Amino acid sequence: AQTVTQSQPEMSVQEAETVTLSCTYDTSESDYYLFWYKQPPSRQMILVIRQEAYKQQNATENRFSVNFQKAAKSFSLKISDSQLGDAAMYFCAYRSVRGGSQGNLIFGKGTKLSVKP
Amino acid sequence: DAGVTQSPTHLIKTRGQQVTLRCSPKSGHDTVSWYQQALGQGPQFIFQYYEEEERQRGNFPDRFSGHQFPNYSSELNVNALLLGDSALYLCASSLVLGLPEQYFGPGTRLTVT
Numbered sequence: 001a002q003t004v005t006q007s008q009p010e011m012s013v014q015e016a017e018t019v020t021l022s023c024t025y026d027t028s029e030s031d032y033y034l035f036w037y038k039q040p041p042s043r044q045m046i047l048v049i050r051q052e053a054y055k056q057q058n059a060t061e062n063r064f065s066v067n068f069q070k071a072a073k074s075f076s077l078k079i080s081d082s083q084l085g086d087a088a089m090y091f092c093a094y095r096s097v098r099g100g101s102q103g104n105l106i107f108g109k110g111t112k113l114s115v116k117p
Numbered sequence: 118d119a120g121v122t123q124s125p126t127h128l129i130k131t132r133g134q135q136v137t138l139r140c141s142p143k144s145g146h147d148t149v150s151w152y153q154q155a156l157g158q159g160p161q162f163i164f165q166y167y168e169e170e171e172r173q174r175g176n177f178p179d180r181f182s183g184h185q186f187p188n189y190s191s192e193l194n195v196n197a198l199l200l201g202d203s204a205l206y207l208c209a210s211s212l213v214l215g216l217p218e219q220y221f222g223p224g225t226r227l228t229v230t
Binding site: 050104105106110 | 150152157158159160161162165173175205207209216217218219220221222223224226
């Protein structure tokens, strides 16, 4: 069974600086998807970024980028120029490409990010 | 473009009662997944519906059941509520032949007393 581990329960960053959130996962599959989701206090889970395992190039979305190391099964999220609105819980998630219509997401326990003004 | 909606926002029930939570998927989506998020934890997959059938199921007892309607909306039913069922219940929608990500609703906070 696949597992996702986020080893940093809490992180803090100064506004305008850069922070990196860590995620490791365990799988025997060669093809899968990885995601970072953000959950602010409003509770709604918002997709931040997606990475396909078959792509060597790291995904980037504006201030958010990932460092995908497939051999090491590592998937970290870098937030550049941190803003107060980035404060939230961040979840790393894994999805198999197998398993029927659309595979379910497997989440880590999350990292709470605080942004200091 | 309407996003995923869920109702109600909050719900308080007593042990042993039954509850029904509702979800309308994002416009154009045909697949609905339900997750349970306990306080301080990541979401746990309950089950997924496509074409009005349960396609996948996580490690949840039969007290948890669901339904999908022809308009793709979905219900989550929980019978014989336990204190441990208190959680945030998230609905997510996706398109079976579309992008791999799921889009989440705001959730229903269920408290069992």
